[in-house]
Amino acid sequence: MRDVSIIGIGQTKVGEHWDKSLRELAFQALEAAMHDAQVERVDALYVGNMLSGELTGQEHLGALVADFAGLRGIEAMKIEAACGSGAAALRVGYIAVAGGLCDIVACIGVEKMTDKQGDIATSSLATAADADYEALHGLSFVGINALLMRRYMHEHGYRKEDFANFAINAHANATRNPYAMFPHPITAQQFAEAKPVADPINLLDSSPIADGAACVILAPTSIAREFTDKPVRVRAITVATDTVAVHDRRDPLYLEGAAISAQKAYAMAGVGPADIDLFELHDAFTIMSALSLEAAGFAQRGKGVALALDNAISLDGHIPITTMGGLKARGHPVGATGMYQIVEVAMQLRGEAGPNQVRNARLGMAQNIGGSGATVITTILEADQ
Amino acid sequence: MEVARFWRTTEQRYRLVGEVCPRCHTKIFPPRDVCPACEAEAKTLYQFSGKGEVYSFTTIHSAPRGFEKYAPYMVALVRLEEGPLVTAQLTDVDESEVYIGMPVEMVTRVLREDDKRGMIVYGYKFRPVRQAEAERQLA
Ligand SMILES: [Zn+2]
Numbered sequence: 001m002r003d004v005s006i007i008g009i010g011q012t013k014v015g016e017h018w019d020k021s022l023r024e025l026a027f028q029a030l031e032a033a034m035h036d037a038q039v040e041r042v043d044a045l046y047v048g049n050m051l052s053g054e055l056t057g058q059e060h061l062g063a064l065v066a067d068f069a070g071l072r073g074i075e076a077m078k079i080e081a082a083c084g085s086g087a088a089a090l091r092v093g094y095i096a097v098a099g100g101l102c103d104i105v106a107c108i109g110v111e112k113m114t115d116k117q118g119d120i121a122t123s124s125l126a127t128a129a130d131a132d133y134e135a136l137h138g139l140s141f142v143g144i145n146a147l148l149m150r151r152y153m154h155e156h157g158y159r160k161e162d163f164a165n166f167a168i169n170a171h172a173n174a175t176r177n178p179y180a181m182f183p184h185p186i187t188a189q190q191f192a193e194a195k196p197v198a199d200p201i202n203l204l205d206s207s208p209i210a211d212g213a214a215c216v217i218l219a220p221t222s223i224a225r226e227f228t229d230k231p232v233r234v235r236a237i238t239v240a241t242d243t244v245a246v247h248d249r250r251d252p253l254y255l256e257g258a259a260i261s262a263q264k265a266y267a268m269a270g271v272g273p274a275d276i277d278l279f280e281l282h283d284a285f286t287i288m289s290a291l292s293l294e295a296a297g298f299a300q301r302g303k304g305v306a307l308a309l310d311n312a313i314s315l316d317g318h319i320p321i322t323t324m325g326g327l328k329a330r331g332h333p334v335g336a337t338g339m340y341q342i343v344e345v346a347m348q349l350r351g352e353a354g355p356n357q358v359r360n361a362r363l364g365m366a367q368n369i370g371g372s373g374a375t376v377i378t379t380i381l382e383a384d385q
Numbered sequence: 386m387e388v389a390r391f392w393r394t395t396e397q398r399y400r401l402v403g404e405v406c407p408r409c410h411t412k413i414f415p416p417r418d419v420c421p422a423c424e425a426e427a428k429t430l431y432q433f434s435g436k437g438e439v440y441s442f443t444t445i446h447s448a449p450r451g452f453e454k455y456a457p458y459m460v461a462l463v464r465l466e467e468g469p470l471v472t473a474q475l476t477d478v479d480e481s482e483v484y485i486g487m488p489v490e491m492v493t494r495v496l497r498e499d500d501k502r503g504m505i506v507y508g509y510k511f512r513p514v515r516q517a518e519a520e521r522q523l524a
Contacts, residue, residue, distance in 0.1 A: 119447065119450070119453075120450070122447065122449065123449040123450040126449050132390075132394055132415070133415045133471075133472060134472050135449065136398075136496060136497075136506070136508065137460060137472050137473055137474055137496065137508070138445060138448060138449065138452040138455065138458060138460060138474060138496070138497070139445070139449075139460045139472055140445055140447065140448065140449050142445075142447070143443050143445050143460050146443035147441040147442065147443055147460070147461075147462050148441070150441045150442065150443060150485070151440060151441035151462075151485070154441070154485050196446065197446065197447060198443045198444060198445055198446065198447070199443055199444050200443075201443075243421075245415075245472065246462070246470075246472070247462055247469070247470035247471055247472050248421065248470075252440075252441075252462070252470070
C-alpha cells in the first residue's frame with residue numbers, strides 16, 4: 001500500500017443556491033480543488049451523494065459530473081452511504097490511490113436539497129432509516145434523534161439546556177467561516193426559547209439542510225510535493241457499520257459503529273484520542289455530538305455533554321470540535337457534509353483556518369455518520385510540513 | 386406503499402409475531418432469520434405478548450410524507466417484556482401522561498392511509514396498560 005496525501009481542496013458556500021444546479025455545484029468545488037492542486041486532469045472521480053435521485057430525479061452522478069467538467073473518458077462513480085456519502089467517496093478514492101490503481105483522484109461530496117420544499121427534503125432523509133420498521137411508524141429522522149436525546153437525559157441526568165453549548169460553539173465558529181450557511185452567533189436564551197421540532201429537540205439542536213459541494217484531490221504521498229508545499233497526509237480512513245434501525249442496537253445510547261470506526265482509525269494511524277488536536281464530528285443534532293465524543297474515546301459514557309459544559313470543545317479547549325461551524329452552522333448538505341469536514345480539517349492542518357485556526361494543529365480527525373450511526377467513517381489527517 | 390411489500394410483513398405488524406433463537410433462546414423482533422445475539426439461524430416463529438414499557442418517546446410535529454394529517458403524534462421505543470426494543474406509535478394517551486418506564490400494551494390500529502390508492506395500512510401501536518384495565522372493569 002502507498003501513503004496517500006491531499007494535494008488540493010475546494011468548497012462552495014453552503015446555503016440555498018437557487019441559481020445553481022447539482023452539476024454546477026459539484027463542478028465549482030472540483031474546479032477549485034483542481035486549481036488548488038494545480039492539476040488539469042485526474043485519473044478518477046468519486047462523487048459522494050445521498051439524495052440526487054429522490055430530490056432531483058438524477059442518478060448516475062459519476063458520469064454526469066465527469067462529462068460536465070470536461071473529463072469525459074475517466075473512471076467516475078457515485079458513492080452512497082446516506083449522510084456518510086461524502087467521506088465514503090474519500091474512502092473509495094483512498095483505496096484507489098493507496099492500492100496503486102490511480103495516481104491523481106478527485107473525491108467530491110455534493111447535495112442539492114433546496115429545490116424541493118423543506119418537508120419533502122425532510123421526508124427523504126428518513127430513507128436513511130429502516131423503511132419497514134421505523135419510517136412505517138411515522139418516525140422522522142429528527143424523531144429518532146429525539147428518542148435518543150430523551151433517553152440520554154433520563155439515564156445521565158442532564159437538562160435540555162445542558163446541550164446548548166454544542167450549538168453556541170458551532171455558531172460562534174461559523175461567524176468567521178465565509179463558507180458557512182449561518183454565520184451568526186446564538187445565545188443560551190435563544191437556544192432555550194427555540195421552536196420545538198420533536199421534543200426534546202428544538203430548532204437550535206438541529207442542523208439545517210442545504211445545498212453545497214466540497215472536493216479534495218488525492219495523490220501518492222511520494223509525489224505530493226510536486227503539486228503543493230502543504231500536503232496533508234491521510235493517516236487513516238476507516239468505515240464501520242451498525243444496525244440501521246436504532247431499536248436493533250444492544251444499547252441505543254452507545255454508537256458501536258462509531259466506536260469501531262474510531263478504534264480502527266486510531267490503530268491504522270498508530271495514535272490515540274489524546275493525540276488528536278481537533279475533531280470535526282457529525283453534529284446533525286446536539287445529541288449526536290455527545291454520543292460521538294463518547295464513542296470516539298474523548299469522554300466517558302454519559303460525559304460527552306460535560307465536555308460542552310466545561311468549554312473543552314472551543315477553539316482553545318482541549319478537544320476543539322466543529323471548528324468552522326459544524327453541521328449545525330456551516331450547514332448540512334447531507335451527502336456533501338463528510339467532504340466539508342475533510343476540507344475543514346485540511347485547512348486547519350495547512351494553517352489556513354484564519355481566525356479559527358487551532359494553534360499547533362498537527363493531527364486532525366473527522367467522523368462522518370450515515371443515518372443515526374449505521375455507517376461511520378473516521379478519517380485522521382496529519383500536517384506534512 | 387406497494388401491496389406486496391405491505392403483505393410481506395402483515396403477520397408481524399398485526400400480531401407482533403417474531404422469532405426465537407433455537408440455540409440461545411433470544412426472542413427476536415422484527416424477524417430477521419439470524420439471531421443477533423449468537424448468529425445462529427433463527428426461523429422459529431414466536432408470538433410476543435405485546436406487553437412492555439416505554440424506553441423513550443417523542444412527539445412528531447413535522448411529519449414525513451403520508452403522515453401529515455395525523456400530526457402531532459407520539460412515537461416511542463418500547464422495551465418488550467421478552468427483551469427486544471420496537472419502534473411504534475403511542476395511542477390513547479395524552480403527551481403529558483407519558484413517562485419513561487410507563488407500562489404499555491400492543492393494540493392494532495391504522496398506521497396510515499395511502500390517499501392515492503385508498504390502501505389502509507394497519508399495524509401495532511401501544512397504549513398505557515392502565516387504560517386497558519379500566520375498560521375491562523367497565524365490561
Ligand atoms: Zn441465538
